Amino acid sequence: MRAAAIPSTLGALALALAPAAAAAPPGGDHHRPGRATEAAGVTEAAGVTEAAGVTEAAEDAAAAGIRWGRCPAAEHLPRSVECGTVRVPVDYTRPDDAHLSLTVSRARATGEPGRRLGPLVYNPGGPGGSGMSFPLYPHLGGLWKRLNARYDFIGYAPRGVGRSDPLSCQDPEEFLRGPNRSPAHPSWAFKQTMNERAAAYAAGCAEAQPDRLRHYTTPNNARDLDVLRAALGQRGLSYLGVSYGTYIGSAYATLFPSHVRRLVLDSVVDPSPDSVWYQANLDQNRAFQRRWEDWKTWVARHEDAYRLGSTARQVQESFDAVRTAVDRKPAGGTVGSKELLAAYLVTGYADATWAPYARALSAFREGDPEPLVKVAAPDMAAARSEENGNAVYNAVECQDAPWPRNWLRWDRDNTATAAVAPFNTWDNAWMNLPCAYWHTRPAQPLRVRTDPGELPGVLLVAATRDAATPYEGALETRRRLAGSSLVTERGAGNHGVSGGNPCVDRHIERYLFEGRTPGADAECAARPAPEPGARRAAKPASNTRATR
Secondary structure: OOOOOOHHHHHHHHHOOOOOOOOOOOOOOOOOOOHHHHHHOOEOOEEEEEHHHHHHHHHHHHHOOOOOOOOOOHHHOOOOOOEEEEEEOOOOOOOOOOOOEEEEEEEOOOHHHHHHHOEEEEEOOOOOOOOOOOOHHHHHHHHHHHHHHHHHEEEEEEOOOOOOOOOOOOOOOHHHHHOOOOOOOOOOOHHHHHHHHHHHHHHHHHHHHOOOOOOOOHHHHHHHHHHHHHHOOOOEEEEEEEEEEHHHHHHHHHHHHHHHEEEEEEEOOOOOOOOOOHHHOOOOOHHHHHHHHHHHHHHHHHHHHHHHOOOOOHHHHHHHHHHHHHHHHOOOOOOOOOHHHHHHHHHHOOHHHOOOOOOOHHHHOOOHHHHHHHOOOOOOOHHHHHHHHHHHHHHHHHHEEEEOOOOOHHHHHHHHHHHHHOHHHHHHHHHHHHHHHOOOOOOOOOOEEOOOOOOOOEEEEEEEOOOOOOOOOHHHHHEEEEEOOOEEEOOOOOOOOOOOHHHHHHHHHHHHHHHHOOOEEEEEEEEOOOOOOOOOOOOOOOOOOOOO
C-alpha cells in the first residue's frame, strides 16, 4: 500500500478541510562504491554514466535557476505561494535526450534576512504523493510556522506526479468508481478476476509510457532531488522526507553524501534490499492489523459514546456487520466493502481519525448512512489525482526491485498473512498485483549505506506502532546511515510524527536550526489518546441499518 504521510498526523486533511493477457496468472544488491560520484551511477548507456548525467543536469539547472511566478490555477495554491519548474533528464545515461519538467512551489522565509537558512525541500510520501502544498503548512502553526521563519518551504511533485510528466494507466473514473466488493475470504474465481485486472493495469501503464516507464524509480527520484538542489542554488540540500520520502532521502544520502546539509527522515521505510518492496508490503499488513486492534480497543473503551461493543471482538463484529450491509446495499449507492476498508485504513495512520470514524460507523448502525458516505464515498472530483498516484506507486515499486511472477507464490504468502492480519492483506495484494505482470525489467534494489564520516548528522524520527512504515525500518536505517540519530515516539502509532509531538518537534527544530542531534537515541512519550467527543444523535432508522 502507499506509504503516504499524513503530516502533523492530519495536517494535510486540516489544510483541505497512499504484460500480456491475463487469462491465467503468471507462472542481489548493487555494490555502493565509496565516492558519491561513482555511487550516483551504476549503469551506462552511450558511454555516459548516471553519475555524469546527474552532474551535467545539475550544472545546467544551476545555470538556469528557477523562474518563480504565480502558480497555475491547476495547483489550487494562493497568491502567496510561488511556482516554477526544474528540467531533468528522463534517462540520466542520456542527459541530452528527452527531458521532463518537475513542478516546484515555494513559500519564502518570513523571518529576519540575517537568520534565514535557505530552502527546505519536502516530500510527503507515496510513491505517488505530491509535496506542492508544503508552502501552506505554516498555516498549521507550531513547528511549521517556526521553521518557515528561517527556511523557504520548497514543495515539488516528483516525476510522474501531478503536472510533472503525469503517468496514467487507466481511465481515472473507471479506476475510482464504486461500489466494489472486497471479500474477506476471496474465492479462486475472484482471485482470477483480480489477476486479470492487474495484468490489464500493467498493460495500460506500458501503453501510456512505452519509453519512459522504466525511468520512474527511487534512484531517479534521488537524482532529480540533486538537480533540484542545484536549481535552488545550493551546495548542500536541506530535506525533510516523510514515509516513502524517507526512502528517497536514504537513497540521496547514499548517492550524494557530500551534498547533504540537513536530512530529516520521518516515519522511516526499511531500505533493506530483501524488504524492498514485496516483503515490505507483507510486513506492513501485520503492522496495520496491530493498529486496527489499537483502534478497536479504543472504541470498545468508549462503548457509551459509540455503542459498537465493549470489547475489541464486539467492535470487529459491528464493523463486519456494516461490511456485509454495504455489499448488500451500497451506502449512498457508491460505498461497498472495498470502499469501506479503504476508508477505515486511515485509522491506522492517525489517532485524530479515531473518533470521527467511530462516529460514522455508529451512525450507520443507527440508521444514518450520511457520515459513513462522507468519509468513504469515492471523490470523483479527485479521480484523476487518485489514479495518477496509484500509477506512479506501481511504476516505482514494480521497478525498484524484483517481484514474484508466479501467482501461487502471491496466493501462498498472502493467505498466510491474512490468517494473522486479515484487515487489509488482500486489498493490499490487489493494489500491488500489477507488479506480477509488469512490462519492464525491474532493477535490483539500491544498497543504502554510508560509511562513518561520509554524512553530517542525520535525524530519524519514528513511532513504535507506526503501521505504514513499521518501526524496524527506522532501526535498520540508523544502522545503514552511519552517524544517524533516532528520535522515537514510544507507544504511539501516528504516521508522520513531525508537527504533532512537542518533544519530537524540539529535536527537529534544534537539528534544522543548529545541526545538533541528540546523539544515538532519544525518546519522547506518546501523545494522549484522543477523546471520543460528543455522541451524535441518530436519525430515524432506515433500511441501511445493520444489526450486531
